[in-house]
Amino acid sequence: MLDAQTLRKDFPILSHQVYGKPLIYFDNSATTQKPRCVIEKIENSYYNVNANIHRGVHFLSQAATEAHEEARQAIQQFLNARSSNEIIFTRGTTESINLIASSFTDECVSPGDEIIVSVMEHHSNIVPWQIEAAKKDISIKVIPMNDNGELLLDEYEKLFSNKTKLVSVAHVSNVLGTINPIKEIIRIAHEHDVPVMVDGAQAVPHMKVDVQDLDAEFYAFSGHKIYGPTGIGVLYGKEEWLEKLPPYQGGGEMISSVSFEKTVFNELPFKFEAGTPDFIGSTALAEALRYVENIGMDNIAAYENDLLDYATRRLETIDGVRIFGKAPNKGAVLSFLVGNIHHYDMGMLLDRLGIAVRTGHHCAQPLMQRLGIEGAIRASFSFYNTHDEVDVFIDGLKRVIQML
Ligand code: PLP
Secondary structure (H helix, E strand, O other): OOOHHHHHOOOHHHHOEEOOEEOEEOEOOOOOOOOHHHHHHHHHHHHHOOOOOOOOOOHHHHHHHHHHHHHHHHHHHHHOOOOHHHEEEEOOHHHHHHHHHHHHHHHHOOOOOEEEEEOOOOHHHOHHHHHHHHHHOOEEEEEOEOOOOOEOHHHHHHOOOOOEEEEEEEOEOOOOOEEOOHHHHHHHHHHOOOOEEEEOOOOOOOOOOOHHHHOOOEEEEEHHHHOOOOOOEEEEEOHHHHHHOOOOOOOOOOEEEEOOOOEEEOOOOHHHOOOOOOHHHHHHHHHHHHHHHHHOHHHHHHHHHHHHHHHHHHHOOOOOEEEEOOOOOEOOEEEEEEOOOOHHHHHHHHHHOOEEOEEEOOOOHHHHHHHOOOOEEEEEOOOOOOHHHHHHHHHHHHHHHHHO
């Protein structure tokens, strides 16, 4: 079992106080805090290796290029991708999904075709498809779930037709915590000859993800949710698919030659990386991945599971609590409501006790509609959270409930 108390020391912000109370940061699904090594990497890059990459013959540019491409290789190894050509740097999960929504539907979809998503998707895996659906006259089918928050695979199978062109689903739900049976979902899609895009925003920070083992065509995640910087993320794509798809944006870096008569696009991965990439963010992300790998993804998963079990048991002792998401296979997310208390009021008062939780619809309004609620409180955990913090949270919650 990892030692959370020791690891906490790597995160300067965790020793802060808010309103005179020690910060308890339970908003890790929204973004994670950064270890000192990541912060120092950013600082060090700006001090020592800042120059635009790929185009320079000078020393600094070559050093920055090398660091950026080494970061790509680190991400390739982290995901166990076959080639670094399969790793595209984006701004985050949202941009990765938008890229595929745009390029895939440009190339592979005709009017009348269908895309499958699930009822528990984050807006960033719904709206990009809706935008393309409206432009290209395609429709979106939705995999339903049961009351525990598990996708209904029998119903999923029934959604396929000869018009189905892509399945795009979350690996882990940001509200319910459900770890979807993603290998099975991918296998079923492949039986129908349909490729799969996986939104891995809430999976990659919490468990080992091996893209070859999963066999998805596309997989996305965000740097800031895995202890890396904001503004950088990854799209993994099987090389043969990325070769086939047209570029998403045009500009510098993504071309091999340009004339007014004809432009030839660059090879992978640069074809999808128009403009100056975030070469500071990429190296800091690689640093964050090294940091979690040193702890061990399996250790992180085991610790967070244990913490989730403990927090769930303690939360269940509170009268009138309703927990949303009761799948047996669940990530470290607890969404809930207590009686008729408004989630926003509860979140505000918890904040006064130094406890940071998220309230609202969590960018999953269709899921809220399915659950019959407007919003919920969400506590989401990291390996740096402790059982003691859960105790303070539960005591705080009881006080807040009394006040309200
Ligand atoms: N998908 C899921 C499941 C998420 O939880 C989030 C963010 O909360 C996103 C996508 C969007 O991630 P980003 O805002 O980093 O692009």
